[in-house]
Every structure is written in C-alpha cells, then in structure tokens.
Amino acid sequence: MASFPTRWDDGTTQDGPEHQLHWYDERTAIIRQALRTNFEGPFSYLLLGSERALLLDTGTGDADLRKVVDELLAGRDLALIVAHTHGHGDHIGGDSQFEQVVGTSAAEVAEYFGITAWPDEIVELDLGERVLDLIPIPGHEGSDLAFYDRTTRLLLTGDSLYPGRLYVPDWTAFRASIRRLADFVAAGNPVSWLLGAHIELTNEPGVDFAMGADVHPDEHPLQLEPAVLGELQEALSEAGPSPHRIVRDKFIVSPR
Numbered sequence: 001m002a003s004f005p006t007r008w009d010d011g012t013t014q015d016g017p018e019h020q021l022h023w024y025d026e027r028t029a030i031i032r033q034a035l036r037t038n039f040e041g042p043f044s045y046l047l048l049g050s051e052r053a054l055l056l057d058t059g060t061g062d063a064d065l066r067k068v069v070d071e072l073l074a075g076r077d078l079a080l081i082v083a084h085t086h087g088h089g090d091h092i093g094g095d096s097q098f099e100q101v102v103g104t105s106a107a108e109v110a111e112y113f114g115i116t117a118w119p120d121e122i123v124e125l126d127l128g129e130r131v132l133d134l135i136p137i138p139g140h141e142g143s144d145l146a147f148y149d150r151t152t153r154l155l156l157t158g159d160s161l162y163p164g165r166l167y168v169p170d171w172t173a174f175r176a177s178i179r180r181l182a183d184f185v186a187a188g189n190p191v192s193w194l195l196g197a198h199i200e201l202t203n204e205p206g207v208d209f210a211m212g213a214d215v216h217p218d219e220h221p222l223q224l225e226p227a228v229l230g231e232l233q234e235a236l237s238e239a240g241p242s243p244h245r246i247v248r249d250k251f252i253v254s255p256r
C-alpha cells in the first residue's frame with residue numbers, strides 16, 4: 001500500500017541519520033537529506049523496475065547518499081541510472097559518489113534519454129515492467145525534466161513545483177513548460193501526487209520558512225494534490241508575459 005510519512009523528520013537532531021528513508025510502495029523509495037547537513041534538505045527518489053533502478057538527484061554532497069543507495073540495491077540485480085530533475089548544485093552535489101552519472105546540461109540530458117526535439121518531445125524510459133514518461137520543463141534551471149511514472153501515477157516535478165519558493169529565472173520558458181506539463185496530464189495521464197524536491201512552506205497556507213532556515217518546525221507535507229498543477233498553470237496564465245511574484249496556499253512563484 002502506497003503511503004507517505006505523517007511527518008518528515010527535518011533532520012535537525014544532531015545525532016540523527018543523514019537521510020530519512022521512506023518506502024512509498026515496495027518499488028519507490030523517497031530519501032530526504034537531513035537539514036543539519038545542508039539547509040536545502042533536498043529529496044531524492046529511487047525508482048525500481050525489474051531490470052533497472054533510477055536514482056533522481058544526488059543531493060548537496062554533504063551526506064553519504066551512495067551508502068543509502070547501495071544498501072537499498074543490495075541483493076537486487078539492477079543496473080543503476082543516476083540522473084537529475086535539474087542541474088542545480090543541491091541536486092547534483094553527490095554525483096562524485098557514483099561511478100556513472102547522466103550529464104547535467106540540457107544537451108547531455110537530451111542526448112542520454114534520446115530527446116531529439118528539446119523541450120517539446122516527451123520520451124519513454126522503461127525500467128523493466130515500469131515505464132516512465134520524461135517531460136522537458138526548462139525555466140527553473142534549463143535542463144529540468146519531469147518524470148511521470150505510469151505505474152504509481154506519481155509526477156516528479158523537481159524544483160519546478162513543490163511546496164515552497166519556485167524560482168523562475170526564465171519566465172517565458174517556465175510558463176510554456178508548465179502549460180505543456182498540464183497538457184500532458186490532461187491528455188490522459190492522471191496524477192496521484194505531485195512530488196517535488198524540497199519543502200519550504202510551513203503548515204500555514206502560503207507562508208514559507210525564511211530563506212536558509214536550518215530548522216523546519218511544522219512543515220507542509222511533501223506531496224501536493226494533482227489540482228495544484230492546474231492552479232499553477234492558471235496563475236501563470238493570468239500573470240501574463242511579465243514576471244511577478246505569485247503567492248498561493250501551496251506554492252510561491254519567485255521570479256529572479
């Protein structure tokens with residue numbers, strides 16, 4: 001049975017583990033890096049197929065993610081693909097812990113996954129009895145990729161949609177990307193939950209923790225209801241072509 005923890009440990013206990021691990025179901029692990037190792041406290045995902053495992057994001061590099069992944073894969077005969085939701089430092093910082101990692105530029109990501117028409121083409125990745133759709137969504141960083149898992153119907157959105165501050169340096173690209181993502185979902189790809197890569201909101205609607213806060217009491221849950229994607233898309237559509245800040249209950253759009 002699929003589940004989320006009632007509450008994520010924000011990882012500020014000094015003698016606590018460097019990562020909190022939660023099995024969403026028997027083939028989907030969610031791993032959170034403790035805030036005490038880095039205030040970003042990013043989430044990584046390990047998706048298991050029958051032939052391959054996909055690790056999305058390696059964290060900031062301040063914690064030993066490799067050890068966690070090795071333990072999770074022990075006794076399973078799976079080839080590991082290490083890739084990213086996007087190329088920012090707090091998602092690729094642990095890359096050197098792994099032997100082989102997918103490159104972090106849009107060109108390298110497109111080449112590895114066989115995307116010839118970036119960002120308009122959606123491609124499949126088959127982990128073995130588990131097919132993902134990969135949807136390019138540049139705007140936050142440039143090599144941003146969303147991952148839709150047909151089996152669980154989870155949509156992994158990286159830093160492009162999560163309960164926190166959505167930083168948008170490329171407003172035009174971001175608006176187009178979120179529209180494409182919403183169109184993909186509307187075209188017969190229903191979502192169970194939206195899962196991003198951070199939590200920066202408190203449990204009060206639209207209220208975030210201070211930038212750089214290394215303690216997160218009463219965090220918002222990680223998972224967002226699928227309707228939040230539609231809300232983001234509509235908010236961006238209403239906002240028009242010039243960047244501005246948008247505060248909603250479940251996200252804050254922050255142009256840069």
Ligand SMILES: [Zn+2]
Pocket residue numbers: 086088140141159
């Ligand atoms: Zn980022």
